[in-house]
Amino acid sequence: MSDAATEAFLAHRNLLFTVAYEMLGSAADAEDVLQETWLRWVKVDTARVNDPRAYLVRITTRQALNRLRTLKRRREAYVGPWLPEPLLTTPDVADDVELAESMSMALMLVMETLAPTERAVFVLREAFDVGYDEIAAAVGKTPAAVRQIAHRARRHVEARRPRQAVSPGQARAALESLRHALETGDPQDFLDVLAPDVVLVSDGGGVKQAARRPVVGAERIVRYILGGIAKGDFEVTTEPAVVNGTPALLVRVDGEFDGVMAANVEDGRITGLYYVRNPHKLTRVQAETPLTLH
Numbered sequence: 001m002s003d004a005a006t007e008a009f010l011a012h013r014n015l016l017f018t019v020a021y022e023m024l025g026s027a028a029d030a031e032d033v034l035q036e037t038w039l040r041w042v043k044v045d046t047a048r049v050n051d052p053r054a055y056l057v058r059i060t061t062r063q064a065l066n067r068l069r070t071l072k073r074r075r076e077a078y079v080g081p082w083l084p085e086p087l088l089t090t091p092d093v094a095d096d097v098e099l100a101e102s103m104s105m106a107l108m109l110v111m112e113t114l115a116p117t118e119r120a121v122f123v124l125r126e127a128f129d130v131g132y133d134e135i136a137a138a139v140g141k142t143p144a145a146v147r148q149i150a151h152r153a154r155r156h157v158e159a160r161r162p163r164q165a166v167s168p169g170q171a172r173a174a175l176e177s178l179r180h181a182l183e184t185g186d187p188q189d190f191l192d193v194l195a196p197d198v199v200l201v202s203d204g205g206g207v208k209q210a211a212r213r214p215v216v217g218a219e220r221i222v223r224y225i226l227g228g229i230a231k232g233d234f235e236v237t238t239e240p241a242v243v244n245g246t247p248a249l250l251v252r253v254d255g256e257f258d259g260v261m262a263a264n265v266e267d268g269r270i271t272g273l274y275y276v277r278n279p280h281k282l283t284r285v286q287a288e289t290p291l292t293l294h
């Protein structure tokens with residue numbers, strides 16, 4: 001393998017990882033896809049490759065599509081609601097509004113309702129502005145067919161996606177209010193920051209206790225959270241973080257890392273709460289955060 005080919009792979013690695021992650025909702029599976037992409041890339045005569053980026057995106061997309069079809073079947077048997085594996089991101093990602101939205105828990109849940117090829121086309125076109133010809137080569141369709149798929153996927157997502165996101169500063173303020181409410185346990189503090197029709201989705205994966213169905217409504221969510229804390233007789237502490245491009249909270253219970261809570265914020269109030277407790281989805285976050293979370 002030439003140094004130039006290795007450098008090309010490393011230069012585009014972050015892009016390839018993000019494409020795979022947004023298609024799969026799993027950092028662990030995205031890393032596996034990158035490994036498969038590398039193993040195929042080392043067999044390519046790179047002297048014949050005019051555009052290494054496009055070629056690598058094509059390999060990554062095909063491998064992610066294969067894995068996504070397998071994951072779809074596995075998720076049908078998942079215990080309780082499924083949420084994407086949380087991914088710690090740098091603050092500059094939150095400043096890139098389009099990238100931050102495409103990685104958000106809220107939008108990735110909407111993308112779960114797309115068929116595999118629709119999701120691949122949507123991610124490549126909407127998040128990374130890849131051309132139709134390039135997408136067509138990646139998914140094995142004609143450019144005309146890809147245009148139709150892109151239009152259908154965009155219409156499907158637009159009908160289900162949350163309304164226009166607020167600024168990072170407004171989102172941080174809402175999460176800070178939620179953090180205060182979690183640590184004081186004051187019901188009114190929760191009601192002040194939660195929208196009346198807020199939805200809580202919690203993912204324990206059958207390993208950790210979590211609501212088997214989404215909890216809808218501010219008052220129900222407050223009763224659910226405060227009832228759980230009172231029943232367990234434990235102390236909840238939190239730490240702010242940027243997860244999937246948006247402000248979030250790292251949650252500890254009696255000092256032990258318990259999960260990641262992300263939120264969707266509209267008009268200064270939280271309309272969606274996403275709490276990942278499944279320990280299999282938290283290993284990456286734990287590995288990339290201070291030892292106090294371990």
